[in-house]
Amino acid sequence: MSPEVALHRISPELRPMLCSVVRDGRVGLDSTNCLRVTDLKTGCTSLTPGPCCDRFKLHIPYAGETLKWDIIFNAQYPELPPDFIFGEDAEFLPEPSELPHLVQWDAGDPECLLQLVKELIQQYHHYQCQRLRESSRLLFEYDSLLEDPNYGRNMEIYAGRKNSWTGEFSARFLLKLPVDFSNIPVYLLKDTALDPGEDVALLSVSFEDAEATQVFPKLFLSPSIEHALGDSLALQIPAFPSGGCLIDYVPQVCQILNNKVQYVIQGYHKRREYIAAFLSHFGMGVVEYDAEGFTKLTLLLMWKDFCFLVHVDLPLYFPRDQPTLTFQSVYHFTNSGQLYSQVQVSYPYSPRWDGNEMAKRANYCACATDNKDVTEVVRSHSVAKTET
């Protein structure tokens, strides 16, 4: 159900609060997923003219799960605070004194419901942490992470139900990794969905048994970060070591992610340096270049009265990966109607050179006699095509 549909069907007196929830409702660590509203129903009779829906199901992302809570208002008494059914967690009974927005319910405050939901989630988190006491091993994991301020404050835990037959107890830890993504070039982040939200990396570690013999980690990246770094498949995290602890494993994953981010940032700067060096060497021959991401450069050069284009493509992981030079004729087309071109990758290159050195070597590659074969080939081929 889209937010607009939900807002259209809800009772007018309750609409402001629901609007705040569906539009600005981001709770918990996974702020990329908004709160969703489904199963909108009414407590009024069918004779009541609509819109009069006053109860719905709220989907809340939490620790990799989706909590489905029923929220019940009364359209005839909109000033009354809502009531909640916490889905399958029938034993969850939060302490009312820890819910200030319920104690001092203000029906006129559009943010009141959202704030109350956040307080309930906080209580739910405490409830799940209490359930970890059923397993000393998992409780140890939780306590060790809690002591570290980098992870303790940004952690969600979901303790699975104990299997009455096997006696197994499972749990999932969802941690927000303290990685700084602010220096990632903006151009890498902009081609994403509308309003992608906060840039965040979440590490989910699932313990399938209480003795931590089956542990499955997984890294989740927000869409913009995933676009900037490549998806999580490209970013391979190590498997959870047998007998290992989260307090050792999580920093290891953080370090890998940090390294990746730094590599991407440095690659951007390197590309910018490379392009700048080419501009200074081939200033008069520059046709166009990518001034935002510095990934492409096109030059118009001449050799023995023969003009040709040189396209320089820089890969994402430059300077580790070598740029591609594409020579293209301005006179002749191929049978398919494209300008005749030839890719050149075997030229002197070293990732340890600075941008200036790379430009000099590339200049030498394009204009020096050692490489005249390339232009000669292009020239002869284009002449042959003209004669035919």
Place this chain on the structure above:
Amino acid sequence: MSSYNKETYVCPNVKKQSVGCLKHAPPLAYTVSLIMTDCVGKTHVFTAAMLRFSSSADSLHPLSTSSMAEPTVRMSGIVLASLMFQHVNSDSDVEGLILGESKFEEQITISDSQADNIHIEEIYNIQKHIACHRLNHFYNSVGEVNVDVVKNILADNKQERVIGWYRQRRNSGQQMTFREKLVHEKLKASLSNPHMIFVLLTPSRVTAAGATHRTEYAAFISRSRQFVNVPVTVTNLGLLEQLAYWKVSAPCSAAGYHLTMKKHSSKFFSSNGLLREVNDVNTMNDSLQTELQKACREVEESERLVETLQAEVSALRTRLSEKNQQHGAAGDSDSQHPQQQNVRLQEAVRALLAVSPLFHSQTLTLDAFPVPELCCRGEREAEVSTETPPPGRKRTRGTPAGRHRKRRKSNS
């Protein structure tokens, strides 16, 4: 009749069925009555100890910890229909208080094949409901109950009759909500009643057109801060079993009912509360017991008399045999003595019995009239008459074996 000891029974194959009726009345004093029927059908009644516990925690309730208590909620179809009718006519959720009676029944079954089986049943009888005029009337946003408001809602009804509360909400799940759980716990504490129920009705539309609606109802009780779903039995609604009507009659608290019972009960019940026929049957049974005992005494006396006579006969025979042995060598002269004694006996019998016609054998005509005859003719004739009829005398009715009496047909 065997004796019965409450601690250890000695009578085999006795099924003891004890029905304990605990009526909850603050300050939470209980009585248990045990009713036992032994193998000969006689009823014994025992009164058990008084049980008392604190109302602050369920765990202190003795019956809830002694054995598995099975709670059941019962209500009549009228009450359920009234609840539903109230919500149908309301444009929002509704809630209110439930009045009735709660009781505990303890059944103990003893048999040779198994050990004591204690079965405790909690029964909540819903008799009445009082609706609140608006929602969240007697509690606030965090479930704190206002007892004064509850009393106002109750009006003239007694607070002790409150056994729970109810809520009806459309299109929602059959689960207690967060606030309902809070209110339930607070209400238990406020009214000092650890045994309260919460009845939830959730109507919903089955068809899109709204032609068919469904109302699900359930009851919940709180056990150690966990809420348990309790089965609700609607009187005479459901599968009709043979004993469904006879199991337990629902108590009625209506004033008119009590007035009618008071007016007409004397026709059916005696002063001790039993049916009049029962008293009459008991009286008849007592009379029969008296007559039986009287007959037993007579039999006993006659048996004792028979025993005495048998002892005398035995003694006389013993003496006779001794005498015969002593006089055995005396010869023939002694043999006349028995004959002389026999003659004397015969003369005595004749003298005593000869004149009484009852001791004479008579000859009857075909019309059953006696034929007048001579009395005894002498010794020999008297002796012969006992064996064979004298000549000239007609034979009596009884024919000897082997001879058939000819029947003469009358010509008239």
